Amino acid sequence: MPLPPQVTDLSSLDLLLSVARLGSIGQAAAEHRISQPAASARLRHLERRLGLTLLHRTPRGSTLTPTGALIADWARTVVDAADSFAAAVQALRVTKESRLTVAASQTVAEYLLPAWLVALRVRQPDLAVTLQAANSADVAARLLADRADLGFVEGPDLPGGLDADTVATDRLTVVVAPSHRWARRRRGITPAELAAAPLVAREAGSGTRRALESALRERGVGEFAAPVLELSSTTAIKHAVGAGSGPAVLSSLAVSTELAAGALVAVPVDGLDLRRRLRAVWPAGRQLTGPARDLHSIARRHG
Amino acid sequence: MPLPPQVTDLSSLDLLLSVARLGSIGQAAAEHRISQPAASARLRHLERRLGLTLLHRTPRGSTLTPTGALIADWARTVVDAADSFAAAVQALRVTKESRLTVAASQTVAEYLLPAWLVALRVRQPDLAVTLQAANSADVAARLLADRADLGFVEGPDLPGGLDADTVATDRLTVVVAPSHRWARRRRGITPAELAAAPLVAREAGSGTRRALESALRERGVGEFAAPVLELSSTTAIKHAVGAGSGPAVLSSLAVSTELAAGALVAVPVDGLDLRRRLRAVWPAGRQLTGPARDLHSIARRHG
C-alpha cells in the first residue's frame, strides 16, 4: 500500500506554506531559491494534482482560498513531521567535526530528540550534532570514554560515575480499544490481571517490555502470559490494538494522540507505578558547557 | 526556512518501510510498481543523501541495519502524516459521483477527520468521499438540503431538525510554557484571571475563541483582555507560547503531544467547564445507512 503520488513531493507543500506566510508567490520562490515561474508552475501542478483551487492569484499578490487554508493546516502537520525527521537524521550522520555528540536511549531517541534538535537548530543553525542510539549501559560507557558529550537514559537504574537530571517523564500505559471490556471498568485492573492477559507486544528484548516485567515483579507477579501478537513497530501495535487484537503496553509518548482523540483508551493498573524518569546524564562532577548545556536546557524546558 | 532537500521525497521513505516489512528490495519494488533496479537505486540514493547505511543487502534478501531501523521509526511518523493528509485531501475533491458527502466543523476537519478517513479507506478503498468544511449552521443547512450525508459539529448548540450522537470530546485547554508562573500553581486559576490575561490567540472569529468567551460569560465574566499576539496557525501559537509569549487556549487535540512531552503545561481553570462535545449529526428521524453509517461508527470508535 504505497503512498499516493499526490503527496510524495513535500517541497510543493512547503512552498504553499511559504506563500501563505509571505503573501506572494515571488517572495516564496525567493525563500526557496527558485525562480518565480518555477514556483508558480509548481503550485499550479499541486493544484492540478489535488484537483483543488488553493490560491487566489492577483496582480498584487496571492492569498489562500478557504480550501487552501484547510489544506495548509493539514500540510503543516506533514511538513513539521518532515522537519523533525530531517533534524534527527542530520544528527545521525557521523561528522568528525561535530561539536556535540549525544547518546540516547530508545524512547528518547524515537519520540523526543527530533523535536529537541529542531529547537536546538533554531538557536544554533550551524551546529553539527551526532546522535547515537544505545541502551543505558552503552550511553554510560560512551560518556565515560569521552565519546559523547551528553546522554539520555530511561528507567530507574542510574549507571555509576554519572550525574543526572530528570528532564521528562513518560509512563507505560495499558491501552485497549474503546470496545474492549477493560475500557468500561470503573476501577483499574490488578497487576495480576495485566500479567495474565495476552498482550500485543514488540519483539522480545525491547526496553518497554523489560520495564513492564520488572514493575510487575516488584509487585510479586512473576508469571506472564505469552504475547498474542508480536509486531515490529509501535504503529503496527496501535493498529492491532485499535482493531481489537488485545491490550498493549506502550509509552505515553507513543499514544498521546490516540488517547486525546479517543481512538485508544488508557486502563489504569492499581498500585503499579509505571512512571519512568527520562534523565539527562553526563560524567560526574563535570559542568555542562556550550552546546551540551543548551541541549540540556532545551530538553528540560520541552520535557 | 525551506525544508532541506533530503526529505522532500517521501516515496523513498515509503519504499524503505516496505523493505522493512517485506524483507526484500524486489518485493518492495513490486508493491510500489517499479522495477527492482529502480527501487535499488532509489534506496541507494536515499542512503547517500542521508549519509547513512540503512540496509544490509544480501543475495537472499535485505534487512535494516540498526541505524536503518531507527530511521524507519522516524520515517513512519512522516509517512503516516502524509497518508492522513492524502486521505483528507482526497475527500476535498468535489466528486460528482461521490457516494458519501461529509460536512464538518473546524476542529473535527482539522484534527480528526483525516484519521477517520484513513480508517474508512481501509474498509472501502474505492469509496469516493467529499468533505466540506463549514460552521455549525452551514453543516445543518447542507444536511437539511440533502447536500450532505453526515455532518460533524462542535459546541453546545444543536441546530434544529437534526439527530445527533456524541462521538468525541475535546476540551479547550489553557497552556503555558513550563517556565510560566501559572505552571507552578497548585490550584487552578480563576475565570477572572484568565479573562484578564493577554493571550496568544488566533485571529478574531475563530470558533475556539468564541467558545472560550461564551464559557467565560456563563461564569459572569464579560470583559476580556486584548490578545497580546494574533497568529494564523495553531503551530505558530504553540511556538509562541513555548517561547514565553503568554498563555493560549487551544483544543486538547492540538496540544496532546506537547503536553505529554512536557513542552507545554496545561493550567486548570476553577469552575469553568471547557469541554466541548463533538457530535455526528444527520437529518432527524432518518436512519444512517451504508458508508455514512460506517463513518459514524468509525468516528464513534476512534473518538
Added chain:
DNA sequence: CCGAGCCATAACCTCTGCCTATGCCTCTGC
C-alpha cells in the same frame, strides 16, 4: 500617466530516474 510589483507564457535545456536486459551470487531440493 508612469513606474513598481506581481503573475503568466514561451522557448530551451539539463539531468534525474525509469525501463529492459543481463550477470553474478547464495541457498534449497533433488
Added chain:
DNA sequence: GCAGAGGCATAGGCAGAGGTTATGGCTCGG
C-alpha cells in the same frame, strides 16, 4: 553435486519533469 529459484548489481538508452531566462500584461499608487 548440480540445477533452479530468488535476490541484488550493472549497463545502456530514453522520456519527461522541472528548471532557467526573457518577455509581456495587469493593477495599483504617486
